[in-house]
Amino acid sequence: MTIAVDFDGVIHQYSRGWQDGSIYDPPMPGALDGLRTLMEGDAVFIFTTREPEQVAAWLTEHGLATTTDDRCPCPNGLYRIPDECSTCKGSGYLTFWNQRGQLLVTNRKLAAVAYLDDRAVRFTDWDQALTDLLPPSAPEPASTGNCEHCPDGHTPADQGSQPWGVYVADGRDGDGQPTHLIVTRAGGAHVAESDAEWIRQRLNPAGIPREPQPQPFTGTGRLGRGA
DSSP: EEEEEETTTTTTOTTSSSSSSSSSBBTTTTTHHHHHHHHHSEEEEOOOOSSSSHHHHHHHOOOOOOOOOOOOHHHHHHHHOOTTOTTTTSSSBBBBBOOEEEEEEEEEEEEEEEEEEEOOOOOOOOOHHHHHHHHOOOOOOOOOSOTTSSTTTTTTTTTTSSOOEEEOOOOOOOTSBBOOOEESSSSSSSOOOOHHHHHHHHTTTTOOOOOOOOOOOOOEEETTTOO
């Protein structure tokens, strides 16, 4: 079988990135012995975005047999006679590598049963691919209350992310005084009985009984003046 191996970050340590384009680092630990082991039983080629000659020279210096001749050895490869070779299909270039014991260095993606790459994402389906490639969504704000209906968990009226609004309703009593307050909360929160109690305490901090007493409510509420 044929195995493709990336160069930078897999064979060459590449500790400082591209830099000036030079191959400045030593081999990754175990890289040279690993390549030799693979080459004993399989065809191996190096797939790189660098110029193949640069990589081949570096590998040769480290004792590996390499070639950059990715031309098909048939006459098509020499004379570009079309449609006469089943290997290159008339292109003149190799479409696969099956030579054991020698590394082909190329910047073309040839057929292989596996690609060894330090930046690869294994594809299984697009949902998984997007999960692996895209940044995670921002987490939902932590709830500081315990209300399942409110985005902030229904925090107290003087806290949280849903501001209050209290408005005087149109109704008046015999003295011309407002009979109700309209209470709302922004951001999708609802008004609960605990909120009514919070308002009662501030409108009547001494707790003096008054009539009529407001009734419990939820949602956008109308709070009687008796509070």
